[in-house]
Amino acid sequence: MSELLTVQDVTMHFGGVHALTDVSFEVQDGEFLCLIGPNGAGKTTMLKAIVGAIRPQKARIQLDGREISGLPTHRRIHLGLALTHQIVRPFRSMTLKDNVALAVGHRRIRRVWTALGGLDRNKERAEALKLLEMVDIHTYADQAVAGQPLGVLKRLEVARALALQPRLLLLDEPLAGLNHVEAAHLADTIVRINREGLTIVMIEHNLGEVLRVGHRLVVLDNGRKIAEGLPRDVMQMSNVRAAYVGKEANDAAA
Numbered sequence: 079m080s081e082l083l084t085v086q087d088v089t090m091h092f093g094g095v096h097a098l099t100d101v102s103f104e105v106q107d108g109e110f111l112c113l114i115g116p117n118g119a120g121k122t123t124m125l126k127a128i129v130g131a132i133r134p135q136k137a138r139i140q141l142d143g144r145e146i147s148g149l150p151t152h153r154r155i156h157l158g159l160a161l162t163h164q165i166v167r168p169f170r171s172m173t174l175k176d177n178v179a180l181a182v183g184h185r186r187i188r189r190v191w192t193a194l195g196g197l198d199r200n201k202e203r204a205e206a207l208k209l210l211e212m213v214d215i216h217t218y219a220d221q222a223v224a225g226q227p228l229g230v231l232k233r234l235e236v237a238r239a240l241a242l243q244p245r246l247l248l249l250d251e252p253l254a255g256l257n258h259v260e261a262a263h264l265a266d267t268i269v270r271i272n273r274e275g276l277t278i279v280m281i282e283h284n285l286g287e288v289l290r291v292g293h294r295l296v297v298l299d300n301g302r303k304i305a306e307g308l309p310r311d312v313m314q315m316s317n318v319r320a321a322y323v324g325k326e327a328n329d330a331a332a
């Protein structure tokens with residue numbers, strides 16, 4: 079396996095808040111890496127730094143060997159990054175299919191040669207339907223987003239990110255707010271997408287699912303990397319257990 083993403087010495091301070099301090103890690107091509115840590119550890123800040131939504135004071139970030147830390151977000155997306163957000167914000171009056179078709183259209187506009195071929199709404203909708211199938215919500219394709227349960231919205235968010243045809247998909251708490259059964263189903267869907275070849279970095283608080291699906295873990299606490307390695311090994315580390323207030327880490331590793 080080769081390295082798809084290399085993150086080196088990322089430091090992001092918001093005034094006196096040290097959100098990230100000298101954090102480095104790598105993501106291998108094809109890997110399913112989980113980024114974990116207690117609330118406020120710096121996980122979302124890290125994903126934002128990777129896509130360029132924020133500018134760290136210090137960072138070297140390479141995608142497939144190419145330095146991207148100076149590039150604007152749209153260039154990073156063009157090179158193969160996609161990020162789903164913790165809070166889902168689709169266009170609520172539009173159908174699920176049109177929401178995804180819009181994302182397909184955005185991608186096509188950015189790629190000059192396909193854009194020159196003209197935008198074809200039917201093609202975009204057909205591609206959108208396939209993407210909705212990939213995340214198992216195609217039966218709702220022609221329904222409006224408004225009124226859909228969170229489980230459907232979370233899957234829609236993944237489909238919209240897939241529409242960008244990323245090489246690396248960054249997921250910010252895709253399972254949050256779902257019950258155990260819904261969370262396990264969505265985690266299975268993400269595993270399937272990973273097995274089809276997409277490299278994934280997922281922030282997740284659901285440690286049971288993290289242990290079940292993650293190939294490797296990176297643990298942040300107070301803006302610093304405190305551990306990384308195979309899920310079972312990492313969850314046994316005393317500093318990782320100590321970082322979690324409450325008993326969720328112990329439960330998951332038992």
Ligand SMILES: Nc1ncnc2c1ncn2[C@@H]1O[C@H](COP(=O)(O)OP(=O)(O)OP(=O)(O)O)[C@@H](O)[C@H]1O
Pocket residue numbers: 092095096097115116117118119120121122123124
């Ligand atoms: N724009 C900002 N301005 C000021 N402080 C910020 C900003 N964004 C994040 N922070 C702070 O940086 C720290 C890390 O936040 P971050 O959201 O990255 O943590 P997290 O690990 O994703 O937490 P959670 O699991 O609760 O989502 C927190 O103390 C947070 O309050």
